Amino acid sequence: MGVFSSDGVSRAQRKAEAKALKAKAKLEAKLDAKERRRTAKQSRKVEHKFRAKELKAERKNIDHAAKARDKIAKAEIKTTAAKAKAAADARPLSPTNVKRYLTVARLVSPIVVPIAYRAAVGVRGRLTEVRASRAGVPADVLRQFSGHGATLAARIATSRSSVEQVAGRDRGDENQAFVKAMTERLDNLAVAVDTAESMPPGQRRTAHQAIENELAAIDADVLARLGVRA
Structure with missing residues (x-):
């Protein structure tokens, strides 16, 4: 229990x-x-x-x-x-402006270029006439030459023509000897003009002055041969 x-x-x-x-x-x-x-x-x-x-x-x-x-x-x-x-x-010469100028130039060049060319030719012609007048040579003769000594080269060519006229007037030995001597002097002066082109400016001016003096002497001799007294 x-x-x-x-x-x-x-x-x-x-x-x-x-x-x-x-x-x-x-x-x-x-x-x-x-x-x-x-x-x-x-x-x-x-x-x-x-x-x-x-x-x-x-x-x-x-x-x-x-x-x-x-x-x-x-x-x-x-x-x-x-x-x-x-x-x-x-900017004046920015690519955009240059492109714009070129576009305008292409549009107007058919009109402007001939006018500008004729104006340039006219100006050059007048300048040539002035230079020829100062050098005492025909403008047509001066146009045949270029460079710093163009006027001297034109004067040499003109002097040759005068010497040729002297040669045609008298076929005598003494006159022909004179013509030969003048021709040789002019040949030497032509070489001197070509040589002076490569000279420095100062030396070139000196050479040109000497050539000009020699040309003046030749012209005086030719005039004397033709009976003209300066």
């Missing part, structure tokens, strides 16, 4: 109840721990999901900001380039 306490409850019954309570408490603790773990896991999942959304939003904002900065930078580069082009176009 079981042992009963004074209140009528057996010791075994109390032990069983205590064990049941202990088991119940243990189960409740286990279930509570499990619930806490499940809640913590769910909380971490929600937090991770929320953080992922935040990171995605941040990346999106960064991308938008980068695109906005890139757009602003491109706009600034475009504005700077436009200002630089405007400044370059404002």
Whole structure:
């Protein structure tokens, strides 16, 4: 028979109840721990999901900001380039102005070029006449020569013509000897004119002065041979 306490409850019954309570408490603790773990896991999942959304939003904002900065930078580069082009176009010899000038030149050249050419030819003709007049030679003769010594070369050619006239007037030995001597002197002067072309300016002027003096002497001799006294 079981042992009963004074209140009528057996010791075994109390032990069983205590064990049941202990088991119940243990189960409740286990279930509570499990619930806490499940809640913590769910909380971490929600937090991770929320953080992922935040990171995605941040990346999106960064991308938008980068695109906005890139757009602003491109706009600034475009504005700077436009200002630089405007400044370059404002220069008289900018590529745009040169292109414009060339286009205009192509359009007007069929009209302007012939006029300019005729004007240039006229100016050169007048200048040649002035130089020929100063040198005492025909303009047509002066046009046959060029270079620094063109007027001297024209004078030599004119003097040759005069010497040829002397040769035709008298076929005597003495006169022909004179013509030969004058011709040789003129040949030497022609060589001197050609040589002076490559001289420095100072030496060339000195040589030209000497040639001019010799030509003046030859002209005086020819005039004397023709019976003209200067």
